[in-house]
Amino acid sequence: MNVILIGPPGAGKGTQAQKLVASRGMVQLSTGDMLRAAKTSGTELGNRVAEVMDKGELVTDEIVIGLIEEQLEQGSAGGFIFDGFPRTLAQADALGDLLARHGTGLHAVIELVVDDAALVDRIVKRAEDAQAAGQPVRRDDTPEVFEDRLRAYYKQTAPLLGYYYAKEQLSQVDGMASVDAVERQIAAILDA
Numbered sequence: 001m002n003v004i005l006i007g008p009p010g011a012g013k014g015t016q017a018q019k020l021v022a023s024r025g026m027v028q029l030s031t032g033d034m035l036r037a038a039k040t041s042g043t044e045l046g047n048r049v050a051e052v053m054d055k056g057e058l059v060t061d062e063i064v065i066g067l068i069e070e071q072l073e074q075g076s077a078g079g080f081i082f083d084g085f086p087r088t089l090a091q092a093d094a095l096g097d098l099l100a101r102h103g104t105g106l107h108a109v110i111e112l113v114v115d116d117a118a119l120v121d122r123i124v125k126r127a128e129d130a131q132a133a134g135q136p137v138r139r140d141d142t143p144e145v146f147e148d149r150l151r152a153y154y155k156q157t158a159p160l161l162g163y164y165y166a167k168e169q170l171s172q173v174d175g176m177a178s179v180d181a182v183e184r185q186i187a188a189i190l191d192a
């Protein structure tokens with residue numbers, strides 16, 4: 001089963017993807033995590049990625065699609081969770097082509113619906129928690145950069161909701177609920 005988790009920044013895509021890894025043996029493909037790893041690599045590509053991410057903008061489709069393509073080559077018996085990918089229509093088209101080339105397809109697209117105000121609170125809390133624990137704070141987890149991330153979401157990613165709705169693949173969950181309650185809603189969709 002291949003599943004996309006879609007939603008605004010801080011909606012809980014990464015949190016729920018990890019739950020699916022634990023409960024269903026799926027492989028999580030988080031473009032955010034892959035890009036953060038590239039950022040710390042110190043390569044020229046990593047430096048270019050860092051500049052874009054720290055401004056709250058989207059990295060180019062070419063880079064992100066290339067990262068996903070590499071991971072798909074490795075296969076997954078339990079299927080893939082696409083966490084934070086696709087984020088543009090070009091990425092969505094590319095994913096459809098890549099899955100078809102691997103003889104598989106997309107089984108569900110799950111939107112995590114969360115109010116904008118709650119998103120900012122979560123991002124600020126994550127930064128505070130990281131600081132208190134002496135861990136690195138994400139440079140894009142500030143209220144200022146968050147505004148730009150949210151703007152990028154509504155402009156470039158939200159159109160994907162109509163794209164997948166038209167294909168009858170879109171389901172919505174209440175992302176304002178607790179982590180466990182969101183997990184139960186997702187399980188019900190995947191089991192249906």
Ligand code: B4P
Pocket residue numbers: 007008009010011012013014015016031032033035052053056057058059060064083084085086087091122123125126140149175176177178179182
């Ligand atoms: P991502 O890493 O995808 O990050 P995100 O949108 O912030 O996170 P997510 O929704 O996964 O939230 P999380 O579970 O962590 O992207 C970061 C950047 O990478 C982008 O801005 C962009 O520059 C770049 N990028 C990534 N993919 C790209 C692509 N495909 N194309 C181009 N550029 C790309 O949850 C957030 C917080 O909320 C956590 O602290 C969590 O504990 C908390 N939380 C989660 N669920 C909760 C719940 N139900 N209740 C209360 N708190 C909850």
